[in-house]
Amino acid sequence: MKVAVVGGTGSFGSAVAKQLADAGFDVVIGSRDAERAREAAEPLGAEGATNEDAVRGVDLVLLAVKAEAAVDTARELAAAIGSTPVLSVAAELSFGPGGVKPTAEATSVAQRVQDVVQAPVVAGLHSLAAASLAGEPPDEDALVCGDDPDAKALALDLAARLVSGRAVDAGPLASARALEGMTAVIVNVNKRYKAHAGLRVTGLK
Numbered sequence: 001m002k003v004a005v006v007g008g009t010g011s012f013g014s015a016v017a018k019q020l021a022d023a024g025f026d027v028v029i030g031s032r033d034a035e036r037a038r039e040a041a042e043p044l045g046a047e048g049a050t051n052e053d054a055v056r057g058v059d060l061v062l063l064a065v066k067a068e069a070a071v072d073t074a075r076e077l078a079a080a081i082g083s084t085p086v087l088s089v090a091a092e093l094s095f096g097p098g099g100v101k102p103t104a105e106a107t108s109v110a111q112r113v114q115d116v117v118q119a120p121v122v123a124g125l126h127s128l129a130a131a132s133l134a135g136e137p138p139d140e141d142a143l144v145c146g147d148d149p150d151a152k153a154l155a156l157d158l159a160a161r162l163v164s165g166r167a168v169d170a171g172p173l174a175s176a177r178a179l180e181g182m183t184a185v186i187v188n189v190n191k192r193y194k195a196h197a198g199l200r201v202t203g204l205k
C-alpha cells in the first residue's frame with residue numbers, strides 16, 4: 001500500500017510514517033514545502049514532496065496537518081486527492097485553566113473534511129500519541145470509523161501496524177465526533193496521572 005502523509009513533517013505524521021515505512025509500506029511525506037518534506041523523508045527511506053504532489057497516485061491519504069488546518073488543507077488538495085480515500089486523524093482541542101476540552105464545533109473535523117472532498121473519508125488513530133509511536137508498537141487499540149467499507153478496510157489495515165492491540169471498527173463517520181472528543185479525555189488523564197494513556201476496548205472476541 002502506498003500512503004501519502006500530508007503534514008508528515010509534524011510529530012504525529014512523522015511518527016506514523018516511520019512505523020509504516022518500517023512495516024514495508026511505500027510512504028511519501030507531504031509538506032507545504034517540498035524541501036522540508038524531503039528532509040523529513042530521507043531518514044525514513046521515504047519520498048518527500050509538496051502535499052499536492054504527495055497525494056497523487058497513492059492508495060490512502062493520511063491527513064496529519066495541524067488540526068485547525070485540516071479542513072482548509074483538504075479543500076485545497078481536493079482535486080489532487082480525487083477519489084483516493086482520506087484518513088483524518090485530527091482532533092481540535094481547546095486548552096483552558098479547567099483542562100482540555102473538545103472545541104464547540106457541531107460536527108467533527110472528519111465530517112467537515114468529507115464535506116470538501118469527493119473521496120471517502122475515514123477517521124481514526126486519535127488516541128495514539130506521537131510519543132508512543134517512537135519505539136515498539138504501544139499496548140493499546142486503534143479505533144477507526146467511516147461510512148465507506150473499502151476505505152475503512154484500508155485504514156484498519158494501516159492502524160493494525162501501529163499498535164500491539166487491535167484495529168477496531170468503531171462504526172460510521174458520525175462516530176468521529178466521539179473519537180475526536182476522546183482525545184481531550186486522554187490528554188486530561190495524561191496530565192492528571194503523568195501517564196501515556198491509550199485506549200483498550202474490552203469484551204471483543
Ligand SMILES: NC(=O)c1ccc[n+]([C@@H]2O[C@H](COP(=O)([O-])OP(=O)(O)OC[C@H]3O[C@@H](n4cnc5c(N)ncnc54)[C@H](OP(=O)(O)O)[C@@H]3O)[C@@H](O)[C@H]2O)c1
Nearest residue numbers: 007009010011012031032064065066067069090091129130
Ligand atoms: N501529536 C499527537 O500525539 C497526535 C495524536 C493523534 C492525532 N494527532 C493529530 O495529528 C495531526 C498532526 O498533529 P501534530 O502534533 O503532528 O501537529 P503539528 O506538528 O502542529 O503539525 C503537523 C504539520 O502540519 C503542517 N501545518 C501546520 N500549520 C499548517 C497550516 N496552517 N496549513 C497547512 N499545514 C500546516 C506542518 O507541515 P508543513 O509546515 O511541513 O507543511 C506541520 O509539520 C493533528 O491533526 C492532530 O490532531 C496528533
